[in-house]
Amino acid sequence: YQAVQYDRPLIERVVTVTGKKIENASNFWVKIGTPIKDLVEEVGGLPEGTRKIVNGGPMMGKAIKNTDVPVTKGTSGILIISEDEASRQEAKNCIRCGQCVFVCPMGLEPHLLMNLSEKGLYxxxxxxxVMTCIECGSCSYVCPSHRPLLDYIRFGKSIVKKLNTSKN
Ligand code: SF4
Ligand code: SF4
Incomplete structure (x- = not known):
């Protein structure tokens, strides 16, 4: 609306900073480029035992190594996850239950895409x-064997993108 009505580019956005152990979880209206570090300070700093900092939401966000990065137009939130919440269960063999296929909003076969990426069959x-995957994370979430489907699919997508670029 602001772009069309006022010719105003996207220069600020709402960012939610939250986590189970965050003292003052808050929403901030900030300029693009604001250091994430400053927002984390505002909510009381990183709690002891922080294991992961996720830039984005719980399903589609990406883990960041530290908070020395700026807010971008895609920074919907910062999610701070503790050691006990972040632990992943050990991945087991695919039992071909079809749950990942059932939940995929894009009609993909996540178990197949993971296998192809794992084997380098890009x-x-x-x-x-694979490029139509919207990285919603639903497949990884429902997998009873805790297979890292999205991790491999994302990796496969990055290689396919490079291959497509080199062909053009
Ligand atoms: S992450 Fe990709 S493959 Fe998995 S359910 Fe979402 S769209 Fe489908
Ligand atoms: S949800 Fe997991 S176990 Fe079930 S078919 Fe998909 S990858 Fe295999």
């Missing part, structure tokens, strides 16, 4: 539409 992954 051309085949491309032909199986």
């Amino acid at each position: 051309e085949r992954a491309a032909s199986e539409d």
Whole structure:
């Protein structure tokens, strides 16, 4: 609305900073470029035992190594996760339950895309539409074998993107 009505570019946005152990979880209206470090300070700093800092939401956000990075237009929130919440269960073999296929909003076969990326079969992954994955994380969330589906799919996508760029 602001872009169309007032010719105003996106220069600020709302960022939620939260986490179970955060003292003063808050929403901030900040300029793009604001250091994430400053927002974390505002909510009481990183609690002891912090294991992960996620830039974005719990499903689609990406872990960041530290808070010395700026807010970008995609920074919907900063999620601070403690050691006990972040622990991943050990990945087991695929039991072919089909849950990942059932939940995929894009009609993909996440178990297949993961296998193709794991085995380096990127051309085949491309032909199986890996690039249409919207990285919602639903497949990883429901997998009873705790398989890191999205991690491998993201990796496969990055390689396919590079391959496509080098062809053009
Ligand atoms: S992350 Fe990708 S493959 Fe997995 S459910 Fe979402 S769209 Fe489908
Ligand atoms: S949800 Fe997990 S176990 Fe089930 S088919 Fe998909 S990858 Fe295999």
